[in-house]
Amino acid sequence: MADGTFAVLMLILGLTDMSRNYCGTEIGCFGKTETTPHFAISAGTVLERRAQQAGEIYVRYDLGTKRGPFGRALGLSIGEHGETWVGFGQTYKIQPQGSPLYAELHSMPGLYFDNGGFDLGGPIEFRSGLELGYENRQGWRFGLSYDHRSNAGIYDNNPGIETVQFRVSVPTR
Template sequence: MDSRFAVFFFILGGTDTYLNDCPTDCFQQTEAPERVHIQYGDTYFQENDIGEEIFISYDMPKRYGAVQPTFGASLTTDDDFWIGAGGKWSTERISDSPIFIELSLMPGIYFSGDGPDLGFPLQWRGSLGAGINFGDTGSLSVFFDHRSNANATETNPGIETLGVRLSYVLD
Protein backbone atom coordinates (compact mmCIF):
# COMPACT_ATOMS: atom_id res chain seq x y z
CA MET A 1 0.00 0.00 0.00
CA ASP A 2 1.16 3.51 -0.65
CA SER A 3 1.56 4.39 3.02
CA ARG A 4 1.19 8.12 2.39
CA PHE A 5 -2.62 7.72 2.42
CA ALA A 6 -2.53 6.04 5.82
CA VAL A 7 -0.05 8.57 7.23
CA PHE A 8 -2.10 11.57 6.02
CA PHE A 9 -5.34 9.97 7.23
CA PHE A 10 -4.01 9.35 10.74
CA ILE A 11 -2.20 12.69 11.05
CA LEU A 12 -5.09 14.84 9.80
CA GLY A 13 -7.85 12.80 11.44
CA GLY A 14 -5.94 12.56 14.71
CA THR A 15 -5.04 16.25 14.78
CA ASP A 16 -8.63 17.26 13.96
CA THR A 17 -9.98 14.96 16.68
CA TYR A 18 -7.46 16.24 19.23
CA LEU A 19 -8.06 19.92 18.50
CA ASN A 20 -11.83 19.83 18.12
CA ASP A 21 -13.11 16.91 20.21
CA CYS A 22 -10.69 16.19 23.02
CA PRO A 23 -11.62 19.22 25.15
CA THR A 24 -14.93 17.37 25.77
CA ASP A 25 -14.64 13.69 24.76
CA CYS A 26 -12.16 12.62 22.07
CA PHE A 27 -14.13 9.86 20.40
CA GLN A 28 -17.71 10.62 21.35
CA GLN A 29 -20.30 9.79 18.73
CA THR A 30 -21.72 12.84 16.95
CA GLU A 31 -24.07 13.31 14.03
CA ALA A 32 -22.71 13.54 10.49
CA PRO A 33 -24.28 13.83 7.04
CA GLU A 34 -25.49 10.44 5.82
CA ARG A 35 -24.39 10.08 2.20
CA VAL A 36 -24.29 7.72 -0.70
CA HIS A 37 -21.55 8.09 -3.32
CA ILE A 38 -21.14 6.77 -6.82
CA GLN A 39 -17.83 7.17 -8.54
CA TYR A 40 -16.49 6.25 -11.92
CA GLY A 41 -12.88 6.19 -12.99
CA ASP A 42 -10.05 4.67 -14.96
CA THR A 43 -8.00 1.95 -13.31
CA TYR A 44 -4.24 1.72 -13.65
CA PHE A 45 -1.91 -1.19 -13.02
CA GLN A 46 1.82 -0.45 -13.06
CA GLU A 47 1.09 2.87 -14.80
CA ASN A 48 -0.94 1.24 -17.60
CA ASP A 49 -4.63 2.03 -18.10
CA ILE A 50 -6.35 -1.35 -17.74
CA GLY A 51 -10.03 -0.42 -17.73
CA GLU A 52 -12.74 1.33 -15.77
CA GLU A 53 -14.24 0.96 -12.32
CA ILE A 54 -17.53 1.84 -10.69
CA PHE A 55 -17.48 2.29 -6.92
CA ILE A 56 -20.49 2.77 -4.64
CA SER A 57 -20.09 3.77 -1.01
CA TYR A 58 -22.14 4.80 1.98
CA ASP A 59 -21.18 7.12 4.85
CA MET A 60 -22.95 6.39 8.12
CA PRO A 61 -24.82 9.28 9.83
CA LYS A 62 -22.30 9.52 12.69
CA ARG A 63 -18.69 10.32 13.48
CA TYR A 64 -16.33 9.16 16.15
CA GLY A 65 -14.12 12.16 16.72
CA ALA A 66 -13.22 13.36 13.24
CA VAL A 67 -13.68 9.97 11.54
CA GLN A 68 -16.90 8.93 9.82
CA PRO A 69 -17.50 5.19 9.22
CA THR A 70 -17.87 4.33 5.55
CA PHE A 71 -18.54 1.18 3.49
CA GLY A 72 -17.95 0.55 -0.19
CA ALA A 73 -17.83 -1.89 -3.08
CA SER A 74 -16.35 -1.66 -6.56
CA LEU A 75 -16.44 -3.57 -9.82
CA THR A 76 -14.01 -3.15 -12.72
CA THR A 77 -14.42 -3.88 -16.41
CA ASP A 78 -12.08 -6.87 -15.78
CA ASP A 79 -14.69 -8.26 -13.33
CA ASP A 80 -12.47 -7.55 -10.33
CA PHE A 81 -14.58 -6.98 -7.21
CA TRP A 82 -13.56 -5.22 -3.99
CA ILE A 83 -15.66 -4.71 -0.84
CA GLY A 84 -14.57 -3.03 2.38
CA ALA A 85 -15.24 -0.73 5.31
CA GLY A 86 -13.23 1.92 7.12
CA GLY A 87 -13.16 5.60 7.94
CA LYS A 88 -13.29 8.95 6.20
CA TRP A 89 -12.00 12.38 7.21
CA SER A 90 -13.04 15.62 5.51
CA THR A 91 -12.39 19.34 5.81
CA GLU A 92 -16.19 19.82 5.62
CA ARG A 93 -16.33 19.34 9.38
CA ILE A 94 -13.92 22.19 10.13
CA SER A 95 -14.67 24.68 7.34
CA ASP A 96 -17.81 26.36 6.00
CA SER A 97 -16.30 26.61 2.52
CA PRO A 98 -18.12 24.73 -0.26
CA ILE A 99 -14.72 23.40 -1.38
CA PHE A 100 -13.45 20.38 0.55
CA ILE A 101 -10.71 17.77 0.74
CA GLU A 102 -11.28 14.26 2.05
CA LEU A 103 -9.21 11.21 2.87
CA SER A 104 -10.40 7.68 3.47
CA LEU A 105 -8.78 4.42 4.49
CA MET A 106 -10.67 1.15 4.09
CA PRO A 107 -9.44 -2.44 4.39
CA GLY A 108 -11.36 -4.87 2.22
CA ILE A 109 -11.43 -8.11 0.30
CA TYR A 110 -10.39 -8.24 -3.38
CA PHE A 111 -11.72 -10.90 -5.73
CA SER A 112 -9.69 -11.01 -8.94
CA GLY A 113 -11.64 -11.59 -12.13
CA ASP A 114 -9.61 -11.17 -15.31
CA GLY A 115 -7.57 -8.35 -13.76
CA PRO A 116 -4.13 -8.37 -12.17
CA ASP A 117 -3.01 -10.63 -9.34
CA LEU A 118 -2.53 -8.35 -6.33
CA GLY A 119 -0.88 -11.05 -4.23
CA PHE A 120 -3.38 -11.36 -1.36
CA PRO A 121 -7.15 -11.03 -0.94
CA LEU A 122 -6.89 -8.38 1.84
CA GLN A 123 -6.43 -5.04 0.08
CA TRP A 124 -6.24 -1.61 1.73
CA ARG A 125 -7.89 1.20 -0.22
CA GLY A 126 -6.62 4.71 0.47
CA SER A 127 -8.31 7.63 -1.24
CA LEU A 128 -7.75 11.37 -1.65
CA GLY A 129 -10.51 13.55 -3.07
CA ALA A 130 -11.26 17.24 -3.60
CA GLY A 131 -14.58 18.71 -4.53
CA ILE A 132 -17.37 21.21 -4.13
CA ASN A 133 -20.55 20.96 -2.05
CA PHE A 134 -23.92 21.96 -3.45
CA GLY A 135 -25.53 22.98 -0.17
CA ASP A 136 -27.36 20.23 1.70
CA THR A 137 -28.03 18.09 -1.38
CA GLY A 138 -24.68 16.68 -2.42
CA SER A 139 -21.27 17.24 -3.92
CA LEU A 140 -19.07 16.59 -6.93
CA SER A 141 -15.41 15.69 -6.53
CA VAL A 142 -12.38 14.23 -8.25
CA PHE A 143 -10.49 11.46 -6.53
CA PHE A 144 -7.39 9.31 -6.66
CA ASP A 145 -7.18 6.03 -4.81
CA HIS A 146 -4.71 3.24 -4.38
CA ARG A 147 -5.33 -0.39 -3.41
CA SER A 148 -2.68 -2.82 -2.27
CA ASN A 149 -2.07 -5.47 0.37
CA ALA A 150 0.28 -3.32 2.51
CA ASN A 151 3.15 -5.75 1.86
CA ALA A 152 1.32 -8.72 3.38
CA THR A 153 3.04 -10.82 0.69
CA GLU A 154 6.02 -10.41 -1.63
CA THR A 155 3.62 -9.67 -4.50
CA ASN A 156 2.18 -6.19 -3.84
CA PRO A 157 1.77 -4.28 -7.11
CA GLY A 158 -1.40 -2.29 -6.33
CA ILE A 159 -4.09 -0.71 -8.50
CA GLU A 160 -4.83 3.00 -8.80
CA THR A 161 -8.09 4.66 -9.82
CA LEU A 162 -8.55 8.24 -11.00
CA GLY A 163 -12.04 9.57 -11.57
CA VAL A 164 -15.08 11.59 -10.49
CA ARG A 165 -17.46 11.09 -7.57
CA LEU A 166 -21.06 12.27 -7.23
CA SER A 167 -22.41 12.30 -3.67
CA TYR A 168 -25.96 12.64 -2.45
CA VAL A 169 -26.96 13.59 1.11
CA LEU A 170 -29.69 11.31 2.51
CA ASP A 171 -30.64 13.49 5.51
Protein backbone atom coordinates (compact mmCIF):
# COMPACT_ATOMS: atom_id res chain seq x y z
CA MET A 1 0.00 0.00 0.00
CA ALA A 2 2.81 2.37 -0.75
CA ASP A 3 1.56 3.84 -3.98
CA GLY A 4 -1.31 6.20 -3.28
CA THR A 5 -3.80 3.44 -2.50
CA PHE A 6 -5.05 5.35 0.56
CA ALA A 7 -5.75 8.45 -1.54
CA VAL A 8 -7.75 6.43 -4.08
CA LEU A 9 -9.61 4.62 -1.29
CA MET A 10 -10.47 7.96 0.34
CA LEU A 11 -11.79 9.29 -2.96
CA ILE A 12 -13.95 6.21 -3.68
CA LEU A 13 -15.40 5.97 -0.16
CA GLY A 14 -15.91 9.72 0.15
CA LEU A 15 -17.64 10.09 -3.22
CA THR A 16 -19.87 7.09 -2.47
CA ASP A 17 -20.79 8.61 0.90
CA MET A 18 -21.36 11.98 -0.75
CA SER A 19 -23.75 10.58 -3.37
CA ARG A 20 -25.74 8.61 -0.76
CA ASN A 21 -25.85 11.13 2.09
CA TYR A 22 -25.12 14.65 0.79
CA CYS A 23 -26.24 15.11 -2.83
CA GLY A 24 -29.96 15.80 -3.09
CA THR A 25 -30.07 17.22 0.43
CA GLU A 26 -30.45 20.81 1.51
CA ILE A 27 -26.68 21.33 1.84
CA GLY A 28 -25.77 19.70 -1.48
CA CYS A 29 -22.89 17.45 -2.54
CA PHE A 30 -20.11 19.80 -1.43
CA GLY A 31 -22.14 21.81 1.04
CA LYS A 32 -20.21 23.42 3.87
CA THR A 33 -20.92 22.09 7.36
CA GLU A 34 -19.40 22.82 10.73
CA THR A 35 -17.35 20.22 12.59
CA THR A 36 -15.14 20.29 15.66
CA PRO A 37 -11.61 21.39 14.77
CA HIS A 38 -8.76 19.30 16.22
CA PHE A 39 -5.09 19.90 16.85
CA ALA A 40 -3.07 16.70 16.57
CA ILE A 41 0.48 15.80 17.42
CA SER A 42 2.05 12.49 16.60
CA ALA A 43 5.44 10.89 16.91
CA GLY A 44 6.76 7.83 15.23
CA THR A 45 9.29 6.47 12.84
CA VAL A 46 10.05 6.32 9.16
CA LEU A 47 9.99 2.64 8.28
CA GLU A 48 13.22 1.12 7.02
CA ARG A 49 12.39 0.32 3.43
CA ARG A 50 14.31 2.60 1.11
CA ALA A 51 15.11 5.18 3.78
CA GLN A 52 16.94 4.52 7.01
CA GLN A 53 14.73 4.22 10.04
CA ALA A 54 14.42 7.63 11.71
CA GLY A 55 12.12 9.52 14.04
CA GLU A 56 9.53 12.05 12.95
CA ILE A 57 7.23 14.54 14.67
CA TYR A 58 4.02 15.48 12.85
CA VAL A 59 1.48 18.16 13.77
CA ARG A 60 -1.83 18.59 12.02
CA TYR A 61 -4.74 20.96 12.35
CA ASP A 62 -8.13 19.71 11.18
CA LEU A 63 -10.18 22.76 10.25
CA GLY A 64 -13.68 23.27 11.67
CA THR A 65 -15.52 22.83 8.37
CA LYS A 66 -16.22 20.07 5.91
CA ARG A 67 -17.24 20.13 2.25
CA GLY A 68 -19.64 17.25 1.85
CA PRO A 69 -18.01 14.34 3.70
CA PHE A 70 -14.49 15.71 3.25
CA GLY A 71 -12.67 17.49 6.05
CA ARG A 72 -9.72 19.79 5.47
CA ALA A 73 -6.38 19.72 7.24
CA LEU A 74 -3.01 21.46 7.42
CA GLY A 75 0.05 19.37 8.29
CA LEU A 76 3.72 19.85 9.16
CA SER A 77 6.29 17.13 9.83
CA ILE A 78 9.93 17.32 10.80
CA GLY A 79 12.19 14.30 10.55
CA GLU A 80 15.14 13.34 12.71
CA HIS A 81 17.61 14.55 10.07
CA GLY A 82 15.86 17.86 9.37
CA GLU A 83 13.55 16.68 6.59
CA THR A 84 10.49 18.92 6.55
CA TRP A 85 7.12 18.49 4.84
CA VAL A 86 4.21 20.96 4.90
CA GLY A 87 0.88 20.40 3.19
CA PHE A 88 -2.84 20.97 2.95
CA GLY A 89 -5.46 18.45 1.91
CA GLN A 90 -8.53 16.37 2.58
CA THR A 91 -9.60 13.92 5.27
CA TYR A 92 -12.43 11.41 5.34
CA LYS A 93 -13.54 9.94 8.67
CA ILE A 94 -15.56 6.74 9.08
CA GLN A 95 -17.16 6.34 12.49
CA PRO A 96 -20.26 4.19 13.03
CA GLN A 97 -23.05 5.99 14.91
CA GLY A 98 -22.50 5.66 18.67
CA SER A 99 -19.11 3.94 18.35
CA PRO A 100 -15.92 5.38 19.85
CA LEU A 101 -13.86 3.61 17.15
CA TYR A 102 -13.00 5.37 13.91
CA ALA A 103 -10.94 5.15 10.75
CA GLU A 104 -9.70 8.25 8.96
CA LEU A 105 -8.10 8.50 5.54
CA HIS A 106 -6.16 11.54 4.39
CA SER A 107 -4.59 12.81 1.18
CA MET A 108 -2.46 15.95 1.25
CA PRO A 109 -0.22 17.47 -1.41
CA GLY A 110 2.67 19.47 0.00
CA LEU A 111 6.20 20.77 -0.18
CA TYR A 112 9.17 18.73 1.01
CA PHE A 113 12.62 20.00 1.95
CA ASP A 114 15.21 17.27 2.51
CA ASN A 115 17.58 19.66 4.36
CA GLY A 116 20.42 17.18 3.91
CA GLY A 117 18.27 14.22 5.01
CA PHE A 118 16.45 11.67 2.86
CA ASP A 119 15.91 12.78 -0.76
CA LEU A 120 12.37 12.04 -1.98
CA GLY A 121 13.14 13.19 -5.51
CA GLY A 122 11.72 16.72 -5.56
CA PRO A 123 9.93 19.44 -3.62
CA ILE A 124 6.34 18.40 -4.43
CA GLU A 125 5.38 15.36 -2.35
CA PHE A 126 2.01 13.78 -1.59
CA ARG A 127 1.15 12.34 1.82
CA SER A 128 -1.70 9.84 2.13
CA GLY A 129 -2.56 7.42 4.86
CA LEU A 130 -4.88 5.74 7.30
CA GLU A 131 -5.45 6.30 11.01
CA LEU A 132 -7.30 3.81 13.22
CA GLY A 133 -8.30 4.98 16.64
CA TYR A 134 -10.54 5.63 19.59
CA GLU A 135 -12.42 8.88 20.34
CA ASN A 136 -13.49 9.50 23.93
CA ARG A 137 -16.64 11.37 25.04
CA GLN A 138 -14.73 14.65 25.32
CA GLY A 139 -13.66 14.38 21.66
CA TRP A 140 -10.01 13.44 22.28
CA ARG A 141 -8.74 10.99 19.69
CA PHE A 142 -6.00 8.40 20.17
CA GLY A 143 -4.87 6.62 17.04
CA LEU A 144 -2.26 4.65 15.20
CA SER A 145 -1.40 6.16 11.84
CA TYR A 146 0.34 4.73 8.78
CA ASP A 147 1.15 6.96 5.85
CA HIS A 148 3.09 7.13 2.63
CA ARG A 149 4.87 10.05 0.99
CA SER A 150 6.05 10.17 -2.59
CA ASN A 151 6.01 12.44 -5.61
CA ALA A 152 3.66 10.16 -7.59
CA GLY A 153 6.26 9.80 -10.33
CA ILE A 154 6.39 13.46 -11.36
CA TYR A 155 10.18 13.34 -10.91
CA ASP A 156 12.61 10.70 -12.22
CA ASN A 157 13.58 9.72 -8.66
CA ASN A 158 10.58 8.58 -6.57
CA PRO A 159 11.74 6.43 -3.66
CA GLY A 160 8.80 7.16 -1.32
CA ILE A 161 8.77 6.61 2.44
CA GLU A 162 6.32 5.23 4.98
CA THR A 163 5.81 6.30 8.58
CA VAL A 164 4.02 4.72 11.52
CA GLN A 165 3.00 7.06 14.32
CA PHE A 166 0.93 7.31 17.48
CA ARG A 167 -1.35 10.36 17.30
CA VAL A 168 -3.26 12.32 19.91
CA SER A 169 -5.85 14.81 18.65
CA VAL A 170 -7.41 17.42 20.92
CA PRO A 171 -10.62 19.31 20.10
CA THR A 172 -9.95 23.05 20.01
CA ARG A 173 -13.43 24.25 20.91
